[in-house]
Amino acid sequence: MxxxxxxxxxxxxxxxxxxxxxxxxxxxxxxxxxxxxxxxxxxxxxxxxxxxxxxxxxxxxxxxxxxxxxxxxxxxxxxxxxxxxxxxxxxxxxxxxxxxxxxxxxxxxxxxxxxxxxxxxxxxxxxxxxxxxxxxxxxxxxxxxxxxxxxxxxxxxxxxxxxxxxxxxxxxxxxxxxxxxxxxxxxxxxxxxxxxxxxxxxxxxxxxxxxxxxxxxxxxxxxxxxxxxxxxxxxxxxxxxxxxxxxxxxxxxETLDVRMERHSNNAFTIAKKLEGHPKIERVVYPFLESHPAYAIAKKQMKNGGALVSFHLKGGLESGKKFLDALQLLTLTANLGDSRSIASHPASTTHVKLTDAERLATGITPGLIRISVGLEYVDDIINDILQALEKS
CATH class of the missing domain: 3.40.640.10 (Type I PLP-dependent aspartate aminotransferase-like (Major domain))
Structure with missing residues (x-):
């Protein structure tokens, strides 16, 4: 070839x-x-x-x-x-x-x-x-x-x-x-x-x-x-x-390149929209200028990826309420899907770790991870916003 x-x-x-x-x-x-x-x-x-x-x-x-x-x-x-x-x-x-x-x-x-x-x-x-x-x-x-x-x-x-x-x-x-x-x-x-x-x-x-x-x-x-x-x-x-x-x-x-372009564009749009939300302490996305390693991310990554994390001010209980209020996003033990997925690591994927082990990996009680899918981005944003209001 x-x-x-x-x-x-x-x-x-x-x-x-x-x-x-x-x-x-x-x-x-x-x-x-x-x-x-x-x-x-x-x-x-x-x-x-x-x-x-x-x-x-x-x-x-x-x-x-x-x-x-x-x-x-x-x-x-x-x-x-x-x-x-x-x-x-x-x-x-x-x-x-x-x-x-x-x-x-x-x-x-x-x-x-x-x-x-x-x-x-x-x-x-x-x-x-x-x-x-x-x-x-x-x-x-x-x-x-x-x-x-x-x-x-x-x-x-x-x-x-x-x-x-x-x-x-x-x-x-x-x-x-x-x-x-x-x-x-x-x-x-x-x-x-x-x-x-x-x-x-x-x-x-x-x-x-x-x-x-x-x-x-x-x-x-x-x-x-x-x-x-x-x-x-x-x-x-x-x-x-x-x-x-x-x-x-x-x-x-064969479609990974075009899919990741849509995934990452959606994720970047969502991250920017959520920054400054009154119920969110901090939004984390590699291509946000607020990310501590933004310069490194821009150096070694073509895009910021398809994951957006944010820390809710209300901690564990707010995290649970947020997930229960979602209407479009899926609650499932996976990520990287064409459909957007929300998870609360402290009570799911990392629940078997100790509090100290979770904090060592950056997992606070109110951390939410969104695997951003390929849906129309405004629909994803609207579902996140309405769930935040109820969290």
Missing amino acids: NDKLHPTTKAIRTQIDRTNEMEHSSPLFLTSSFMYNDVEMMRAAFADEIDVNIYSRFSNPNVQEFVDRVCALEGAEYGYATASGMSAIFASFMALLKSGDHFVCCSSVFGSTITIINKYLPNYGIEVTYVSATNLDEWEAAIKPNTKMIYLETPTNPGLDIIDLEFAGKLAKKHNLIFNVDNCFATPISQQPIKYGADLVVHSATKWMDGQGRVLGGVVVGKKELIEKIYLFCRSTGPSLSPFNAWVLSKSL
Whole structure:
């Protein structure tokens, strides 16, 4: 393929080999295994002497097409797709860290990621030091002789803090650390962490990559030598992406660019409208000039993304009243949908964390997170405003 093509064009035009039927849309390969012409071909396949499909837990044409498209968007060498975003994150830890290793993690990460780090990684002798998303002086001080990795999200979940990827990339390179970035919230349309030195980029493809709340999926892309280790871990442990879900996700990537333009334009309009509202203490959106890291966001992001957070003055009770008063926005355990979704992290996604852990990730009792959809923006705004009046 022409290297001069835009990444979005490459992603749309990256397809699996056409069959004799010459389908324009990629066919589905709903099979658990693949056949061989003879014993010698089968032997060579299992010996990794030829590049053919063996078993859909290892590889599948639909899954590979999805991975190749994400690699095109992220500018990555290699990738592997998993059954969910959390399995991609878990695999990026378990395949590359061992007993006695240490890694540095931003304190503002997804609640399930914190659960993995705090509850399960210690069982394998892997330790972590959490650092602030907003105080970069803590980062280098946290590095130890046995540190192997830096892991972060930007924008963070759900407080929408912005971490300087250039700073983190240089720090990782200085200390020869694996730089691992969850890029789910920005999507590869808004930012490409590999440009700033990231070795690995993980996504919950369930979110904007699908974009319509239909299927689960995850993907990790990056340096070939690291992805090969992740592949071998996943090949044995089995968190593989189904061919059907891969087919859905691959088709969805063809519209990711145009969808994210509408999502982010809607989100920016809503954020500006809500600033200064008497019932809101603070609105958080990366492309608002009031955001503390506005300059960094403008440097490394194409748009501000599709999430808007705001802190209600009335705290926990106001948050509950706000959600109950919504008439258009959906209450559901997801984000990145074509339909706008509202959540109250303190009582839902991060409810199992302690008060201190929630505050460390920027979650106040009155924090509301809006995953802005593709509806007509005035309809979204009107629903938020009427719910605020009742909160």
